[in-house]
Amino acid sequence: MAFYRKSRAVKDALPLRRMLPFALLVLLAVLLVTFLLRVGTVTSSSSLVNMYGWSAVWETDRSLVIHLKSELKLPKQSILSMSLDQRNKLPPRNMDRFPNLAKDHTKIVLYVHNRPQYLRLVVSSLAAVEGISETMLIVSHDGYFAEMDRIVQDIRFCQVKQIFAPYSPHLFPDGFPGVSPGDCHDKDDPIVNKCNGTADQYGHHRSPRTVSLKHHWWWMMNTVWDGTEETKGFSGHILFIEEDHFIYPNAYRNLQLLIGLKPMKCPECYAANLAPMDVNSVGEGWDMLVAEKMGNVGYSFNRTVWRKIHTKAKEFCSFDEYNWDITMWATVYPSFGTPVYTLRGPRRSAAHFGKCGLHQGRGKSSSCIDNAEARFQLDEIDKILNIKPDWKVHVVKKQSGYQAGFKGWGGWGDERDRELCLSFAYILSKERDSYATIEDNVQKLKGFLLHADASGNATKV
Numbered sequence: 001m002a003f004y005r006k007s008r009a010v011k012d013a014l015p016l017r018r019m020l021p022f023a024l025l026v027l028l029a030v031l032l033v034t035f036l037l038r039v040g041t042v043t044s045s046s047s048l049v050n051m052y053g054w055s056a057v058w059e060t061d062r063s064l065v066i067h068l069k070s071e072l073k074l075p076k077q078s079i080l081s082m083s084l085d086q087r088n089k090l091p092p093r094n095m096d097r098f099p100n101l102a103k104d105h106t107k108i109v110l111y112v113h114n115r116p117q118y119l120r121l122v123v124s125s126l127a128a129v130e131g132i133s134e135t136m137l138i139v140s141h142d143g144y145f146a147e148m149d150r151i152v153q154d155i156r157f158c159q160v161k162q163i164f165a166p167y168s169p170h171l172f173p174d175g176f177p178g179v180s181p182g183d184c185h186d187k188d189d190p191i192v193n194k195c196n197g198t199a200d201q202y203g204h205h206r207s208p209r210t211v212s213l214k215h216h217w218w219w220m221m222n223t224v225w226d227g228t229e230e231t232k233g234f235s236g237h238i239l240f241i242e243e244d245h246f247i248y249p250n251a252y253r254n255l256q257l258l259i260g261l262k263p264m265k266c267p268e269c270y271a272a273n274l275a276p277m278d279v280n281s282v283g284e285g286w287d288m289l290v291a292e293k294m295g296n297v298g299y300s301f302n303r304t305v306w307r308k309i310h311t312k313a314k315e316f317c318s319f320d321e322y323n324w325d326i327t328m329w330a331t332v333y334p335s336f337g338t339p340v341y342t343l344r345g346p347r348r349s350a351a352h353f354g355k356c357g358l359h360q361g362r363g364k365s366s367s368c369i370d371n372a373e374a375r376f377q378l379d380e381i382d383k384i385l386n387i388k389p390d391w392k393v394h395v396v397k398k399q400s401g402y403q404a405g406f407k408g409w410g411g412w413g414d415e416r417d418r419e420l421c422l423s424f425a426y427i428l429s430k431e432r433d434s435y436a437t438i439e440d441n442v443q444k445l446k447g448f449l450l451h452a453d454a455s456g457n458a459t460k461v
Helices: 002-039 042-052 060-067 079-087 116-127 146-153 208-226 251-265 303-310 313-318 324-336 415-450
Strands: 107-112 136-141 159-164 238-242 245-247 269-273 289-293 299-301 341-344 350-352 393-395
Touching (some): 107 116, 208 415, 238 245, 251 341
Parallel strands (some): 107 136, 136 159
Antiparallel strands (some): 238 299, 269 299
16 A cells, blocks of 8 residues: 555656646746846847747837847937927826717827918818717827917817927927037038038938928827827727818718728728828719828828838838838838728818928918918718718729839938937837737747647647
């Protein structure tokens, strides 16, 4: 009996001995993860992914961090810049009037500069949009202008959150990203004129008012998707509009339907648009949906598309073109390898009305007022949902406009602008990438260990 008991005890202990190496592996993994969390080392966690071949774990937008050799630094903030950073953390207004957002809502981002006469018109059009009270309007400011701020604060028709680009050149009158002492101007020769700066491909040096266009758009995108509490966990579509876009009453309902139809009608489409690629077009008026090149008036996409865009941060930030949209058309979209289509209706639900240049909105002595009092003749069909779910899709194979190979209009040659641009992509996503990657690796490691066989050979799942 004693012998039987001893043999049984030895037999029972065998599985425990076999599991000992795995227990040690688990302990080692816990210690490794603890270390990574303390030091916040992204490269260490990425090495862990590569070690075991878990390439699928590494989300597409996280690869940016690997490309950067060192952490990029942001300019020293002014008091105004820091105060705007604090305002960006404030909760949305009007939550007492609209405490709950509708399920499956589409958030709206309105990015503005300094054209108050335009902003009043777009706000007026938004107030008449069917369903606007169901969602949140985020207004992104290029710097700070008091009149623009006041107009937004008067909005009462939905939840409203304001964010202000704290590194806008408009906030730095005496230093980069504004004008720095000793900067080169126009076509100055840095050696002859003993000035600072890197000229663009045409020999011109940077203009702060010009580069702010691209800086603001890129900062806004990174902030909305990765740096704002109300949206950084949001996986639905976000609609992006500008201060010179008139929004039709049926825009929101049409967009919701387009977003719902996109996976079935046009699975290759990246986005849904409220207006044709050609800003002068009112649409074809067909009983048919249209898939064409993504336009820059009333475009919307989800986080999956943003992550794909984010992986192209180096291409976006290094392309010598001061317009964000031309940069996307000429270098980012072509790098995806397939045509970037957007789905839209045959009639526009948004229209571009501004003729005054973006950086001419406010001169030193007078306001730019051309076409600011524009009015649109709206038919009854423009006020109601006018898209049919059973319509077929017409695909525009020949894509017009800027294509791959276009070298850019310049204005974006200074290395400081390129580094600041990359900083927006890196710094806003750094903490998220570090912890999200580590968390994913822990889950994979658990599965890796749980599926190990009794002989101690790991089985990758």
